[in-house]
Amino acid sequence: HVAAQIQLLGLLGEGQTHVGPQDFDKGGRTGVAFTDPVALTDICGIGHSLPKQRRELSSEFVYKFIGELGGPTPFYEHFFLSSVYPLELTHAGKNYNYYDAPALIKVLWPDMGLSLTQQAEQLNLRRDVAVSLGRRNGEFLRKLNDELGLFDRIEVLDHPRFLMQYRRRFLTESVARYVEVLGGLIA
Template sequence: MKNFGKAAFEFLKDLKIQSKLPNGISCLLPFENPEVLKVNKLFFDKYYNDRLSRKMILGINPGRFGAGITGISFVDPIKLEKVLEIKNSFVKRAELSSDFVFKVIHDFGGPELFYRKFYVTAVSPIGFIKDGKNINYYDDKKLCEVLNEYIVQSLKDQLSFGIDRSEAFCLGEGENFKFLKKLNEEHHFFDRIVPLAHPRYIMQYKRKMMVDYVHRYLKALNGNIPEK
């Protein structure tokens, strides 16, 4: 089995899409920033420098204020420095999804235990911008069609790190789960996929129920499917 951290870092630092994107849509490519490369190398050396097998947690795609800045899924610059103890010069702005995910990480037992068990990524590891705002890969039909082959290949590449394929966790119970489930039926990436409410949805629309949603996540991640 490969060194997980080295394989993941090599994959991420070379992220790019060869296909032409629909007009008006551009990519978020944080790894063009040398500091992003630096903090990611530190992150993977700190939490993934081993040959352990991990389960995948898949979000939708990076946004401008989390992984779009740091290059690390659901990690904003504040969590990167204060929780993961990786100093950085990025503008210290909190991101809602990151707030929720780090509550889950804390209650799971902290970053070292969490990242020893899970690899957090996205169905599309590259994020997208349209009219200066985040756009999900499935929001634009043409974009989704263009990305299909890329997403399949990126999943295959990441599975080679040493992923436990018995189950994966999909963040987003709607379109993200629908798309990933269809791909899985075609390519048999995982034995099963467990859908969970997306952190941004929880923080924007269900914040009063945050504790309940954290509990649902913990039940799922510990091997019990949460009740809807």
């Protein structure tokens, strides 16, 4: 994508895994954000030697809306899935979001700014808009963007894992919301 100078729309989550350090999700094991080994093989058609595991909730949701947007090929021609802070954080053996402690935010803020700037510049992300996957993540992405001025605006969608874990009975509506917002940004 970069070589062709295509501008991709950044969809930015908060970071890697939420299942457990030994059970990577959201690209921690595959290297593709929000993509578990099952989706990598069965949906994206990319072979690998990673062990198949149960579907990860975020990945399952993401590939539902990707399917509604035409599938992986057309989706990845328009979008880049990544994270505001792309490294996995753990505390006491459990996953930890960068925004879970003010002291952690303060320490990571410069690296988060650097990571976001590098992604925007080196990957030629669109500058008119970026999308936060997760409301709490969106609060911090907006603050970071206010400092850096990388994007004209930040759209915020509920986090895929939140939707699957706490709003699953509204799955059809949640997928439709993602399709409406994301489809509208590439129309």
